[in-house]
Amino acid sequence: MKMLPQVRIILLAVLMSSLCFTACVKNPVTGKRQFVMLTEGQEIAMGAESHPEVLAQFGVVEDAALQEYFAGVGRELGRVSHRPNLDWHFTIVDSPVVNAFAVPGGYIYLTRGILEHMNNEAEMASVLGHEIGHITARHSVTQLSQGQLMNIGLGLGSIFSPHFQQLSGLAQMGLEVLMLKYSRDHEREADQLGLEYMAKAGYDPEQMSRFFQVFTDMSEEEPGAIPNWLSTHPSPPDRLRDTQLEGARLKRSAPGRTFKVGADAFVPRLAKLVYGDNPREGFEENGRFVHPDLRFQFDLPPGWKVENTRRAVFISEPKGGAVVQLSMVPPRAGRSPVEIGRMMGSQQGHQLVSGREERINGKAAFSGIYRVQSDGGILGVTAAFISHGGNIYQIAGLAPESVFSRYRRQMDSSLRSFRELTDSRLLSVQPDRMKPVRARRGDTLRRLAGSSAQGRIKIEDLARLNRLNPDQALEANSWVKLVEPGRR
Numbered sequence: 213m214k215m216l217p218q219v220r221i222i223l224l225a226v227l228m229s230s231l232c233f234t235a236c237v238k239n240p241v242t243g244k245r246q247f248v249m250l251t252e253g254q255e256i257a258m259g260a261e262s263h264p265e266v267l268a269q270f271g272v273v274e275d276a277a278l279q280e281y282f283a284g285v286g287r288e289l290g291r292v293s294h295r296p297n298l299d300w301h302f303t304i305v306d307s308p309v310v311n312a313f314a315v316p317g318g319y320i321y322l323t324r325g326i327l328e329h330m331n332n333e334a335e336m337a338s339v340l341g342h343e344i345g346h347i348t349a350r351h352s353v354t355q356l357s358q359g360q361l362m363n364i365g366l367g368l369g370s371i372f373s374p375h376f377q378q379l380s381g382l383a384q385m386g387l388e389v390l391m392l393k394y395s396r397d398h399e400r401e402a403d404q405l406g407l408e409y410m411a412k413a414g415y416d417p418e419q420m421s422r423f424f425q426v427f428t429d430m431s432e433e434e435p436g437a438i439p440n441w442l443s444t445h446p447s448p449p450d451r452l453r454d455t456q457l458e459g460a461r462l463k464r465s466a467p468g469r470t471f472k473v474g475a476d477a478f479v480p481r482l483a484k485l486v487y488g489d490n491p492r493e494g495f496e497e498n499g500r501f502v503h504p505d506l507r508f509q510f511d512l513p514p515g516w517k518v519e520n521t522r523r524a525v526f527i528s529e530p531k532g533g534a535v536v537q538l539s540m541v542p543p544r545a546g547r548s549p550v551e552i553g554r555m556m557g558s559q560q561g562h563q564l565v566s567g568r569e570e571r572i573n574g575k576a577a578f579s580g581i582y583r584v585q586s587d588g589g590i591l592g593v594t595a596a597f598i599s600h601g602g603n604i605y606q607i608a609g610l611a612p613e614s615v616f617s618r619y620r621r622q623m624d625s626s627l628r629s630f631r632e633l634t635d636s637r638l639l640s641v642q643p644d645r646m647k648p649v650r651a652r653r654g655d656t657l658r659r660l661a662g663s664s665a666q667g668r669i670k671i672e673d674l675a676r677l678n679r680l681n682p683d684q685a686l687e688a689n690s691w692v693k694l695v696e697p698g699r700r
């Protein structure tokens with residue numbers, strides 16, 4: 213969970229009303245007229261409006277020089293694309309998951325996780341080119357179905373989520389729509405366009421298929437706040453081979469031309485980038501959840517499973533019978549725990565059964581029992597609203613009313629354990645960070661990694677990050693990405 217208060221991803225009234233104005237427009241890539249739901253103006257408005265929501269939801273990597281470099285390469289590719297006049301935006305978002313995505317209107321996002329797997333500027337250009345291809349060919353615009361649009365409008369309206377059954381889905385609901393799942397044909401077309409754009413901009417088009425090898429040995433990532441590349445970008449069967457052949461063909465068709473690869477321009481810029489999960493944003497330890505940045509902790513019901521997203525922390529009973537969710541209440545919702553707790557009872561479909569103002573571990577709080585009407589029937593909810601560090605936190609335990617009493621005691625003791633985090637060891641944890649180094653002749657990855665590749669950071673992870681065999685002899689002066697262990 214992040215410092216940011218809960219953000220509702222409601223994708224635009226603009227979008228909803230646009231349903232009434234479906235239109236035929238000329239596709240910038242094919243030149244054919246095509247049925248899309250949005251005009252270009254609406255498409256751009258949609259991107260502009262969802263951009264701040266995306267930033268709030270994922271967070272931005274705070275490295276201005278890296279962001280500017282990244283956007284510079286992106287703009288260069290945008291200029292040689294089929295939509296050179298679009299106002300392109302490129303952002304590296306703060307997630308360890310390996311993914312890249314595009315929002316209509318020219319907004320492109322790569323995660324730090326995918327960037328860390330790249331070895332040079334041309335590989336970065338290949339993923340940027342691919343995402344630009346989705347936008348120039350207007351894939352996402354044509355793919356938004358009415359059903360998806362309806363989903364955006366629902367769901368996150370209530371602070372107690374009524375979509376109890378799809379809890380893990382709930383955490384992602386907004387993104388699911390933003391991060392569209394493309395068809396295989398769209399993937400193939402985006403690959404083609406990406407290759408074309410990167411070659412036009414002077415990048416070695418053979419680097420695309422090299423980078424795609426990352427995905428061939430990458431099995432499903434652990435579930436995170438963002439689905440991974442493979443789930444949002446289905447892989448056409450011969451994708452690797454096709455991009456290999458086309459990359460080679462593009463090079464042959466421009467004899468005498470030199471193409472950039474750009475390892476020196478790229479790898480050193482990854483220095484200090486957070487690698488993997490950032491423990492400052494919360495983690496599980498010895499049966500409790502601790503959040504160093506927000507300085508709180510609480511006990512977990514034994515055996516329950518934690519999912520920490522930027523908007524909320526979800527703790528699920530192993531069989532999915534109940535869930536505890538913790539989130540920060542948006543400041544606009546109310547000023548005191550009592551006010552918010554009572555207001556929650558007056559929302560449509562919510563009923564405050566009993567509640568009282570109290571102190572929980574020394575903090576001003578309101579605790580209450582609610583009945584909430586949801587799609588799947590009545591939910592029993594035990595909730596506490598607790599003032600901490602200038603914010604108000606909501607911890608709610610939810611279960612279908614028929615089994616609520618079975619879980620209530622466990623959920624209550626979890627939410628009543630919310631307290632200040634004072635352990636200085638936990639307050640001072642630091643994430644692992646990227647550390648690019650240059651190899652000398654005869655070095656191997658294993659030798660360079662030395663004792664840093666022990667424990668949390670495995671030599672296999674470094675091998676995958678660099679696409680190197682740990683014991684192969686490295687070329688003198690080549691870049692190697694190591695990881696500097698943080699403090700845990």
Ligand SMILES: [Zn+2]
Nearest residue numbers: 394399402445
């Ligand atoms: Zn794609």
